[in-house]
Amino acid sequence: MATGKGLFGSSLARKYWMALTGLFLCSFLVIHLLGNLPLMTGDHEAFNIYARFMTTFPVIKAVSYLLYASILLHTVDGLMLTRQNSAARPVKYANYNGAANASWASRNMALLGTFTLVFLIVHLKSFWFEMHFGNVPTVLIEGEEVKDLYTLTVTSFAQWWYTAFYVFAMAMLGFHLWHGFSSAFQTLGINHPTYTPIIKGIGAFFALVIPGVFALIPIVIYLNSLAA
Ligand code: HEM
Numbered sequence: 001m002a003t004g005k006g007l008f009g010s011s012l013a014r015k016y017w018m019a020l021t022g023l024f025l026c027s028f029l030v031i032h033l034l035g036n037l038p039l040m041t042g043d044h045e046a047f048n049i050y051a052r053f054m055t056t057f058p059v060i061k062a063v064s065y066l067l068y069a070s071i072l073l074h075t076v077d078g079l080m081l082t083r084q085n086s087a088a089r090p091v092k093y094a095n096y097n098g099a100a101n102a103s104w105a106s107r108n109m110a111l112l113g114t115f116t117l118v119f120l121i122v123h124l125k126s127f128w129f130e131m132h133f134g135n136v137p138t139v140l141i142e143g144e145e146v147k148d149l150y151t152l153t154v155t156s157f158a159q160w161w162y163t164a165f166y167v168f169a170m171a172m173l174g175f176h177l178w179h180g181f182s183s184a185f186q187t188l189g190i191n192h193p194t195y196t197p198i199i200k201g202i203g204a205f206f207a208l209v210i211p212g213v214f215a216l217i218p219i220v221i222y223l224n225s226l227a228a
Pocket of ligand 1: 050214217
């Protein structure tokens with residue numbers, strides 16, 4: 001139900017922005033995961049080169065601003081849509097059997113999204129903030145002093161509780177993507193007897209593999225730290 005008008009105001013516009021920003025954030029996850037893979041193989045130099053590239057290359061820096069704006073818009077629109085939905089239905093349906101009508105993930109998107117936001121705040125404080133504003137020791141790569149984000153990351157994941165937090169957060173992210181990925185295509189109007197099941201399949205694969213490999217990175221680093 002629309003409570004406002006225009007490019008941002010109506011709930012339909014909000015859903016469109018949620019879908020577009022959500023899919024953009026999914027594409028970021030793929031790039032970010034590929035960049036983080038050298039952490040698993042212990043490739044110190046490759047990871048630091050990736051981190052330097054991500055924080056200094058002008059095109060990537062410009063895309064980063066789009067990324068921050070997308071995270072903000074996705075969060076604000078998500079919270080506003082949730083508020084609108086609960087205001088439109090102040091009394092819970094007496095005979096509503098949620099599990100029979102919708103998946104657990106689809107009924108808990110706001111909770112899953114909020115947890116992902118909490119994760120993101122902790123995550124950005126640990127790495128992004130330290131990279132940009134912290135006193136991270138440097139290493140020499142190709143004759144240039146580069147912040148040693150590899151050591152910072154590996155040291156963080158050597159703490160069991162930090163690794164456990166990441167693994168739990170990736171499970172929450174997985175559920176969020178399980179519903180969110182295919183739901184975005186539906187919002188954008190892609191509803192087709194042949195393509196919709198394919199999109200759902202890709203969404204399920206994405207929701208399992210991307211957070212799964214993200215979770216594997218801290219686990220491998222933690223286990224390596226025990227063996228060291
Ligand atoms: C094992 C898992 C992860 C590791 C080791 C990791 C590592 C890092 C590091 C080292 C940075 C700072 C350098 C850079 O900008 O690349 C960073 C930035 C960032 N990470 Fe992660 N990350 C992980 C998972 C995630 C996940 C699951 C998300 C999103 C849900 C995420 C979102 C971000 C964002 C938004 C930035 C800032 C990017 C920018 O400034 O352009 N990360 N991450």
